[in-house]
Amino acid sequence: MDRNPSPPSSDAEDEQAAGDSIGNTVYSKHWLFSILTKLIEVISPEKSDSNLNHEEVQTELGEEMENDICKMWDMSMDEDVALFLQEFNAPDIFMGVFAKSKCPRLIEICVGILGNMACFQDICMSISKDDNLGQMLLQHLCDSDSPTLLETSRLLLTCLSQAEVANIWVERIRENPSVYDCVCFIMSSSTNAELLVKVGEVVDKLFDLDEELMLNWIKNGSCQSVGQSTDDSPEERPDFKIVPCVLEAAKQVRSDNPEGLDVYMHILQLLTTVDEGIQAIVQSPDGGRETWTLLYGLVCHELCQPDDPPIIIQEQKSVLASILSVLSAMFASQIQQEYVKMRKNMPLIGSLIRIFQNMEDCGKRSFDNSKKSQPEETEKSGTVEEDFHLKILKDICCELLSNMLQELTKENILEGLNQGHLNEQKCSCAFQNLLPLYFTSVESFLEALREADQTLADSLEKRFPSLRLQT
Numbered sequence: 053m054d055r056n057p058s059p060p061s062s063d064a065e066d067e068q069a070a071g072d073s074i075g076n077t078v079y080s081k082h083w084l085f086s087i088l089t090k091l092i093e094v095i096s097p098e099k100s101d102s103n104l105n106h107e108e109v110q111t112e113l114g115e116e117m118e119n120d121i122c123k124m125w126d127m128s129m130d131e132d133v134a135l136f137l138q139e140f141n142a143p144d145i146f147m148g149v150f151a152k153s154k155c156p157r158l159i160e161i162c163v164g165i166l167g168n169m170a171c172f173q174d175i176c177m178s179i180s181k182d183d184n185l186g187q188m189l190l191q192h193l194c195d196s197d198s199p200t201l202l203e204t205s206r207l208l209l210t211c212l213s214q215a216e217v218a219n220i221w222v223e224r225i226r227e228n229p230s231v232y233d234c235v236c237f238i239m240s241s242s243t244n245a246e247l248l249v250k251v252g253e254v255v256d257k258l259f260d261l262d263e264e265l266m267l268n269w270i271k272n273g274s275c276q277s278v279g280q281s282t283d284d285s286p287e288e289r290p291d292f293k294i295v296p297c298v299l300e301a302a303k304q305v306r307s308d309n310p311e312g313l314d315v316y317m318h319i320l321q322l323l324t325t326v327d328e329g330i331q332a333i334v335q336s337p338d339g340g341r342e343t344w345t346l347l348y349g350l351v352c353h354e355l356c357q358p359d360d361p362p363i364i365i366q367e368q369k370s371v372l373a374s375i376l377s378v379l380s381a382m383f384a385s386q387i388q389q390e391y392v393k394m395r396k397n398m399p400l401i402g403s404l405i406r407i408f409q410n411m412e413d414c415g416k417r418s419f420d421n422s423k424k425s426q427p428e429e430t431e432k433s434g435t436v437e438e439d440f441h442l443k444i445l446k447d448i449c450c451e452l453l454s455n456m457l458q459e460l461t462k463e464n465i466l467e468g469l470n471q472g473h474l475n476e477q478k479c480s481c482a483f484q485n486l487l488p489l490y491f492t493s494v495e496s497f498l499e500a501l502r503e504a505d506q507t508l509a510d511s512l513e514k515r516f517p518s519l520r521l522q523t
Contacts, residue, residue, distance in 0.1 A: 074130075074132050074133055074136045075130075075131075075132025075133075075135070075136070076132060077127075077130055077132050077133060079127055079130070079132075079133055081136065084124060084127070084133070084136065084137070085140065087120050087121060087123075087124050088137075088140060088142060088145055090117060090120070091121070091145050091149065091162075092145060092148070094117070094149075094153070094158070095148050095149055095151075095152040095153050111154050111155055112155065113155050113157045113158050118157065118161075121158070121161050122161060124137075124165065125161050125164050125165050125168070128165045128168040128169055129168045129171075131172050134168065134169040134171075134172050134175055135172070135175070137165070137169060138169065138175050138178065142165070142169075143166065143169075143178075143179060143182065143185055146162040146163075146165070146166060146185075147184065147185055147188060149162045150162070150188045150189075150191075150192070151188070156195075156197040156199070156200055157199075159192070159195075159197070159200050160197065160199040160200040160203050163189070163192060163200060163203040163204050163207060164203040164206075164207075166179060166189075166207055167203055167206045167207035167210055170207055170210045170211055170214075171210055173214060173216065176210070176211055176214050176216075176217055177216060177217055179211070180211055180217035180220045180221060181217075181220065183224070186220075186221070186224050187224070187228070189204060189207060189208070190224065190225065190228050190230075190231055191230075192204040193205075193208075193230075193231055193234040193235065193238075194230060194233075194234040198242070198244050198247055201238065201247055201251075202244075202246060202247045202250055205247070205250040205251050205253075205254050206250055208221065208254050209250065209253050209254050209257060212254065212257045212258065212261065213257065218261055219261075222258065222261055222262045222265060225258065225265065226262070226264070226265050226268065229272070232269055232272060232292070233292060235251060235254070235255060235297075236292035236293075236294065236297040237292070238251050239251060239252070239255075239297040239298060239300060239301040240292065240296065240297040240300045240301070241300075242301075242304070243304060245304065245305050245308065245309045245312060248301045248304055248305055248309075248312055249305060249309060249311060249312035249315060251301075252301060252305075252312060252315040252316050252319065253315055255298075255319055256315050256318055256319050256322070259319060259322040259323075260322060263325075263326065266322065266323070266326070266329070267326060267328055269294050270294055270323065270326070270328045270329055270332050271328065293332070293336070294323070294332065295320075295323070295332050295333050295336060295343065296336070296342075298316055298319050298320060298323075299342060299343060299346060301316055302316035302317065302320075302346065303346065306350070306354070310367075310368075310371070313350075313371055314370055314371040314374070317347075317371050317374035317375050317378070318370075318371075318374045320333070320343070320347075320374065320378045321373075321374040321377045321378055323378075324377065324378050324381040324382075330381050330382070330385055333378070333381075333382060334382060334385055334386050334389075339386070339389055339391075340382055340386055340389065340391075341389075341391045343378070343382065344379070344382055344386075344391050344392065345391070347375045347378055347379050348379070348397070348400060350375055351372070351375055351376070351379070351400060351403045351404075352399045352400055352402075352403050355368050355371065355372055355375075356368055356372065356403065356406060356407055356410060358406065362409070362410040362413035362414055363410075363414060364410070365407065365410040365411055365414055365442070365445075366414060366442075369441050369442055369444075369445045370441065372407065372445055373441070373444050373445045373448050376404075376445070376448045376449060376452055377448050379400075379452055380448060380451050380452040380455065383452060383455055383456065384455060387459070394456065394459050394460055394461070394464045395463070395464055395467065397456070398464060398467055398468045398471060398473045398474075399471075399473055400456070401453065401456055401457075401468065401473055401474070402468070402471075402472070402473030402474070402478070404449050404452060404453045404456075404482075405453075405473075405478045405481055405482050407445070407449055408446070408449060408481050408482065408484075408485050409478075409481055411442055411445070411446060412481070414442070415442075446485065449485070450485055450486055450489070450490060453482060453485075453486065453493075454486055454490035454493035454494075455493070457482075457486075457493045457494065457496065457497040458492075458493050458496045458497070460497055460500050461500060462500050462503040462504045464500075465497075465500055465501055465503075465504040465505070466504045466505075469504065469505060469508075476508055476511055476512065479501075479508070479512055480512065480515055480516075482494075483512065483515075483516050483519075487516065487518065488518065491518075494519065495519065498512065498513070498519060
């Protein structure tokens with residue numbers, strides 16, 4: 053008789069249960085095998101039901117069957133159970149489900165079980181090397197069922213995160229142009245934040261692993277669909293571009309999912325590491341205005357705001373570094389575009405200086421705390437890592453601010469002073485971070501400042517004697 057796995061309840065059953073247990077767990081081999089058998093029966097075409105009933109069986113999953121297979125899904129997080137499923141060819145059974153079932157819930161659960169199994173290296177290697185299974189899984193990126201898409205993305209991310217098999221999946225994805233269309237469609241149209249985050253993580257990982265694939269996705273406006281159901285004619289398929297799709301996904305997650313925003317900003321940053329990526333951003337139909345407006349709004353109106361505690365910089369340092377890196381690349385390449393003109397971007401200078409101020413405050417707090425207590429060795433290494441990421445943010449801030457200062461005119465500076473984006477304290481903070489590396493930029497700014505406010509310029513020269521020596 054089939055039974056739900058549970059610990060043996062008596063001495064008489066102890067010996068029998070020990071032989072039935074999977075590895076060191078209390079889970080029953082017999083019970084798990086019975087569920088795999090039921091799975092085979094669910095997808096078996098050799099049924100006496102009419103075609104209509106068979107269709108209904110595939111579309112709807114019975115409550116008892118769903119409960120049982122969900123228990124197997126939970127159990128598959130255990131390595132012994134995962135190995136047992138592998139031994140009894142569960143991946144092959146799941147392939148049968150993918151090929152024959154029309155039940156979205158059943159497909160979702162089977163992909164989820166494979167995702168759990170892939171967390172273990174040897175099983176992940178076996179799953180990844182099975183090209184038929186790999187192709188079927190990639191086809192599920194074109195599924196219309198959001199839970200299935202989520203589990204498929206989770207499985208792909210798990211495999212891409214394991215160095216031993218990552219290249220297998222990168223090559224497989226590169227050879228399947230339909231993946232590009234499916235991923236872009238999700239990013240551009242989904243409102244499911246959890247799905248958008250996971251798909252974003254997959255794209256981020258792919259771009260980080262393989263620059264050639266990233267270049268292909270940048271260059272390909274739209275690719276011919278391969279290996280997917282094509283109910284729509286090719287001419288009806290949208291002409292996807294990677295940058296607008298990433299921007300649309302970022303807009304969806306920006307307000308209530310900081311993790312997702314971080315992911316999509318890092319994707320944009322990776323795009324700017326190659327010339328083709330920068331051109332894809334700035335040579336869009338709007339000349340990059342949408343990208344600049346989104347990122348400008350995040351820095352000036354949402355992240356690291358005046359009423360936030362300075363320590364917020366620790367939480368936001370990664371996403372800020374990505375955003376400012378993209379803005380810096382765009383500013384350097386689009387200096388003639390109207391949207392980067394300084395009269396429109398004085399608040400951005402104020403935001404950059406506020407980031408410097410918050411980093412200085414965090415540095416003082418960290419120094420004070422280190423004097424009060426002697427941290428453990430592991431804590432020391434953690435602090436070093438924290439400082440490393442703040443240094444990256446500081447370097448990016450310096451590069452962008454130095455470029456912007458060189459473009460300021462007397463009128464821009466007067467506007468900045470009137471609006472509170474510039475004052476003696478803020479200019480001093482900027483100089484302290486920019487000097488001596490960006491001396492030329494500071495000198496250029498100081499020259500324009502003398503025309504706008506000679507008194508402030510003289511005061512700053514007194515605070516920074518190196519400037520007076522050069523003038």
